[in-house]
Amino acid sequence: MKPRHFIAMDTHCQFCELVAMTERGRVVQRNRCPTTIPALVDAIEQVPRPRFLTIEEGPLADWLYRNLVNHVDEMVMSEPRRNALIAKDSDKDDPIDAEKLANLYRGGHIKAVHHAESAERMLLKRHTALYYDRVRQRVREANRIMSEFRRTGIFVHEKDFVHEADRPALLRRLGTPILCEEIELLWRSYDVVNGQVAMMRSQLTCLGRKDPQVRRFTKVPGIAWIRAVTLFVYLDTPWRFHSKQALWRYIGIGLERRRSGNGPLRLGVGQNANHVLKSTILGAAKSAIAAGNNPFADQYERWIADGISLPNARRNVARSQATTLWGMWKYGSEYRPQWVGVAAAAQLARAS
Numbered sequence: 001m002k003p004r005h006f007i008a009m010d011t012h013c014q015f016c017e018l019v020a021m022t023e024r025g026r027v028v029q030r031n032r033c034p035t036t037i038p039a040l041v042d043a044i045e046q047v048p049r050p051r052f053l054t055i056e057e058g059p060l061a062d063w064l065y066r067n068l069v070n071h072v073d074e075m076v077m078s079e080p081r082r083n084a085l086i087a088k089d090s091d092k093d094d095p096i097d098a099e100k101l102a103n104l105y106r107g108g109h110i111k112a113v114h115h116a117e118s119a120e121r122m123l124l125k126r127h128t129a130l131y132y133d134r135v136r137q138r139v140r141e142a143n144r145i146m147s148e149f150r151r152t153g154i155f156v157h158e159k160d161f162v163h164e165a166d167r168p169a170l171l172r173r174l175g176t177p178i179l180c181e182e183i184e185l186l187w188r189s190y191d192v193v194n195g196q197v198a199m200m201r202s203q204l205t206c207l208g209r210k211d212p213q214v215r216r217f218t219k220v221p222g223i224a225w226i227r228a229v230t231l232f233v234y235l236d237t238p239w240r241f242h243s244k245q246a247l248w249r250y251i252g253i254g255l256e257r258r259r260s261g262n263g264p265l266r267l268g269v270g271q272n273a274n275h276v277l278k279s280t281i282l283g284a285a286k287s288a289i290a291a292g293n294n295p296f297a298d299q300y301e302r303w304i305a306d307g308i309s310l311p312n313a314r315r316n317v318a319r320s321q322a323t324t325l326w327g328m329w330k331y332g333s334e335y336r337p338q339w340v341g342v343a344a345a346a347q348l349a350r351a352s
Contacts, residue, residue, distance in 0.1 A: 005048060018033065054104075057113040213232060247323070251277045285315070289314065
């Protein structure tokens, strides 16, 4: 059996540091090469097979993954936050970082970051991420406008100025010409971003309608087109998760257990989660509860009657929704209200 070689790269926009070592930790190659695909492929091909490559997740990760994955036997994009050894241990520079990363890889201490197999799926994910960036920018612009009004003792909400017809009355309340000019300037910036949000929402809806899985997602109470597309592209595949608890932890609605010594067992929601997915599924839970007349709203009412707090009951609804979507996706099933709740996964399995 041929010895395995573990390759790690510390990547930058102009150059990459590459270190290759054997299973026993002996360094067989160090190389600095330009960050171009031909140069990187040439450096990798100098390492005998079987060879395994790891790169830390970053801006270049997806581009490198798609161009280098066919030149190695395995490629893992690692989670930087888990690689604390690189930041904390002894000296630090690019060649040292690459060697430490290779040691973590050969020791099995790398946490992989999922990348979609389909380039089209990744582009849709980037488009979705840009939409949320524009939404955040709109919120920032609106908050700045509301803050300027509060400075003069006028309390307004975004809905009070989103339509141009409502704005002259607000300007008359300001009175001072220079303040009116500042607010009008901020409104112009707000209108630009708000228009971008509306345009991208329309685009994402059109793209979502083309995919049968996204269309199935929208049948679940609380899940409209934008939320369906978000869950679809950020989760990418249901087979990433070995259990519903793993899915919940990834989304940010699962519990983590912590104990030290003989101290008490503490349960809490993990902080290292995908915040876009977390806000999406919690928003879906709130929408389903507010809509009423659906299994998730019924579950919420039962949990409240049992004495569960409002936030925990909402989080339980989000878990129930996530599990339902996960089961539908795994088994290619349509939404069935009677399958929501206990034994839903077993019913889906039998139906498949």
